[in-house]
Amino acid sequence: MNERGLRVLEQYDLKIAGTRRGRGSFICETDKGIKLITEFYGSVNRLRFQNLVLDRLREQGYELVDRTVENMEGELVTRDRDETVYIVKDWFEGRECDTKSEGDILAAVRNLAKLHRLMCLQPREGETFYQGESLKEEYAARNREIKKAWNFMRGRRRKNPFESCFLNHYSLFFEQAREAERALAASGYDRMYEEALRQGLVCHGDYNQHQVLNTKKGMATTNFTKCRVDVQAGDLYRFLRKILEKQDWDVRLGSRMVEEYHKILPLGKAEREYLRIRLAYPEKFWKLANHYYNHNKAWLPGKNIEKLETLICQQEKRDAFLKILDL
Numbered sequence: 001m002n003e004r005g006l007r008v009l010e011q012y013d014l015k016i017a018g019t020r021r022g023r024g025s026f027i028c029e030t031d032k033g034i035k036l037i038t039e040f041y042g043s044v045n046r047l048r049f050q051n052l053v054l055d056r057l058r059e060q061g062y063e064l065v066d067r068t069v070e071n072m073e074g075e076l077v078t079r080d081r082d083e084t085v086y087i088v089k090d091w092f093e094g095r096e097c098d099t100k101s102e103g104d105i106l107a108a109v110r111n112l113a114k115l116h117r118l119m120c121l122q123p124r125e126g127e128t129f130y131q132g133e134s135l136k137e138e139y140a141a142r143n144r145e146i147k148k149a150w151n152f153m154r155g156r157r158r159k160n161p162f163e164s165c166f167l168n169h170y171s172l173f174f175e176q177a178r179e180a181e182r183a184l185a186a187s188g189y190d191r192m193y194e195e196a197l198r199q200g201l202v203c204h205g206d207y208n209q210h211q212v213l214n215t216k217k218g219m220a221t222t223n224f225t226k227c228r229v230d231v232q233a234g235d236l237y238r239f240l241r242k243i244l245e246k247q248d249w250d251v252r253l254g255s256r257m258v259e260e261y262h263k264i265l266p267l268g269k270a271e272r273e274y275l276r277i278r279l280a281y282p283e284k285f286w287k288l289a290n291h292y293y294n295h296n297k298a299w300l301p302g303k304n305i306e307k308l309e310t311l312i313c314q315q316e317k318r319d320a321f322l323k324i325l326d327l
Helices: 003-011 044-059 102-118 135-154 161-186 189-199 233-246 251-264 269-280 283-294 302-313 315-324
Strands: 016-022 025-030 033-039 085-090 212-215 218-221
Touching: 003 025, 003 033, 003 085, 044 102, 102 212, 102 218, 102 233, 102 251, 135 161, 135 189, 135 283, 161 269, 161 283, 161 302, 189 269, 233 251, 233 269, 251 315, 269 315, 283 302, 302 315
Parallel strands: none
Antiparallel strands: 016 025, 025 033, 033 085, 212 218
16 A cells, blocks of 8 residues: 555545555554554455444443444545545554464454454344355365365376475375265254354354454454355354464463353363364365465475375374364
């Protein structure tokens, strides 16, 4: 984003005291608090839904969220002279969750559980809610993509190191993927999904260390762009996986994370089974396969090989953590 985008601030009822660059954005000091201005490429309808969720959170006392600010015309998006689209959001001074700090990690888990308790929203007249897709369909599609990448690599006459490593371990990971698909079909997932839709349970959709800020006023949660009505344990799964991959699947830490969430929002047998199935699915393997197949295969960064080798090395520790979810 360049400085010309700051001109759109003239269309907002804000007095600007100063600006500075952020990640692909500008952070502005205003008479109405800190704001963030950034280019916007998404759906306006989804942006309205996101604001609806954040307004409901604020109504219940959870105020530190990055709601999109309306301009003086009452619109959520603003265009400059070049028709580039921008949004302005409430923002906060704070420090991201440190993935090496157990205190930060557990505080972020408690924050997630509190959010989930509040994000139980029935649509009012004229409101539209976005719903998550069926995980059963998602797993079926992912497994087809893994198989497609395998077929392509297997047919290559001269295989690069990534392809050789992938093919050598394909059977292990693909069987994990198929077993997760079978386990999901045999579980209580359908009932959980239907209940989430019935109750209007909303997920953050992309809850990770970057979206949690420790501020002087408390913990702020940002980037609800993927929020939707869905099984809320999906947020806990995503945060668990991201943290435990960085912490070499530390069983003690993973157990503490689950316990801290459970203290605020109890996890039943169905939710624990759901978490175990999702953590058992080789998501990183699927991502690597999908990224490889859909990008330039003539140039393969060494980072991908490193990620695959790390995934292989972490198998035993991941399996050890999965066992605690069966208890």
